[in-house]
Amino acid sequence: MHEPAISHLSAADPELAGLVEAEATRQYEKVRLIASENYVSTAVLEATGTVLTNKYSEGYAGKRYYEGQQVIDQVETLAIERAKALFGVDHANVQPYSGSPANLAVYMALANPGDTVMGMALPDGGHLTHGWGVSATGKWFNPVRYGVAKETGTVDLDQVRDLAREHRPKLIFCGGTAIPRTIDFPAFAEIAREVDAVLVADIAHIAGLVAGGAHPSPVGHAQITSTTTHKTLRGPRGAMVFSDAEYAKALDKAVFPGLQGGPHNHTTAAIAVSLGEAATPEFRVYAHAVVANAKALAAALLERGFDLVSGGTDNHLILVDLTSKGIGGKPAAQALDRAGIELNYNTVPFDPRKPFDPSGIRLGTAAITTRGLDVDLMPKVAEWMDGAVTAAGAGDEAAIERIAAEIRELLAGYPMPGYTA
Known part of the structure; x- marks a missing residue:
């Protein structure tokens, strides 16, 4: 059965409770190999089901638009400080609802509609929000796409460099959703510097591996890093954006009020829990x-x-x-x-x-x-x-x-x- 128990849900809505129990059993009985999924700890599950979901908190700690934030400010600050310590970043925003809004915040903070941006093509392993045509990022901006070499199946960095020199993008995204090899952050950074672009590392898939020292970190190479908090980081369904200090204010304004209203405080709490777990030797x-x-x-x-x-x-x-x-x-x-x-x-x-x-x-x-x-x-x-x-x-x-x-x-x-x- 589901743990923690859902006795109150079972009494109030047995139909929905039955579906939750069925999903728990399904997850238990399957070899789950979806690369973007994981199992969160019971502590993370408990955090997502707390009374923190009752509170509305537009704004940031110390600068809210609703009263009664004495505790919420501490929750969000705890998540921020843990993220900064774990990933070694200057600034962390833990409010994005998911990975796509996190990436949209980067565009809103640093680019204007029509600007040229560059990312990995979706069929080669990139993400929709890296400028693919069906995404808003491919419709609102001028996308340039790089891919992998046919002979190796790995990112063609010569192509990345040639395209960057030709098109001079404002943003270059590295990372994606189907990349089985180590991302060469130093090489991308060198290309970005050459064309005066901002490098954005999307580490949604590998954030837990970065935190645990099993994959190189983009910090020190990319000015901006975006990530989801589930997948290998083993947290709730949420997202974060990290940046060098100079981009902090613009990113915060892009997340709120630019793209969303109040953060999901129960998710923020669960993110804090998972970041605490990821800082342990056991997680490494x-x-x-x-x-x-x-x-x-x-x-x-x-x-x-x-x-x-x-x-x-x-x-x-x-x-x-x-x-x-x-x-x-x-x-x-x-x-x-x-x-x-x-x-x-x-x-x-x-x-x-x-x-x-x-x-x-x-x-x-x-x-x-x-x-x-x-x-x-x-x-x-x-x-x-x-x-x-x-x-x-x-x-x-x-x-x-x-x-x-x-x-x-x-x-x-x-x-x-x-x-x-």
Whole structure:
């Protein structure tokens, strides 16, 4: 059952409570490999469900538009100070509701509509808010997009430099949503300096790895850093923006009143909890274990004939091109879900298929590492994945059901934060 217990919810709204319990059970019984998901601690869950949700707090600590902020100011200040200490930044804003608004705040603070901005193309691993056409950032600004080299599957820094020299963007974004390799922040910084651009590092996926010392930090290279607070950081669904001191005032004004009203104080509290957890030695062990599991799983998948974009991984994320397996990413992801393995279908660089029916799947090891699965189990996970993909191609639902049963049996031995068996 859900932990902490939801007895009051069960009494007031048994239908909704039943759905919550069903989701808790689903998460408990699945090998959760969605790269942007994790399990938060019970303490984070408790923080998100407190009376802090009752309070409206437009503005910032000491400068609010509503009275009764004596406690809320302390909560937000605690989150800010923990973020600054953990990431070693001059300034932190913990109010953005999610990653996309956090990135929008960067645009609002530092650019004007029509300005040229540069980011990684979405099919190559970038994010919608880095200037992709369907996003407001691709409609309101003049986007220039870089990608990966076809031979290596890694960021083509020569192309980045050439495009930056040609177009002289105001902002350069590095980072993205499907990048399995280490981001070369010093190289991006050198290019940004050459063309007098502001470098923005979007570390939404790798923030926990940065905090835990398992990935290099952008601090000292990028003037602005944006991140979500879930994913590898293992916090609630929220976001933060960090900056050098000179950009602090502009960013704060962009977040409020530029883009949003009152912050979600219960989320701010949960962010503070997760930042406190991320500052512990145990979290550093966790961050390195995430990477070790990803590398072990990537190696096991390669042994089974899977094609990995860039040939492997340096972080938590693995991008798989299923073309050689004779199955599209979408039917493979759906079959894997039925088999108890949760991930997402995803485009791969130079994908000839459409985004809603792409050639690849994306997976990550943050959540299964939280559950306690280690490198010794990664070959077994790869075996299950291979079996499910093969079964999907053959229409063998019985095999898929057998894998799901094996997974449920294994995971019964690995506790899940937020659930009591």
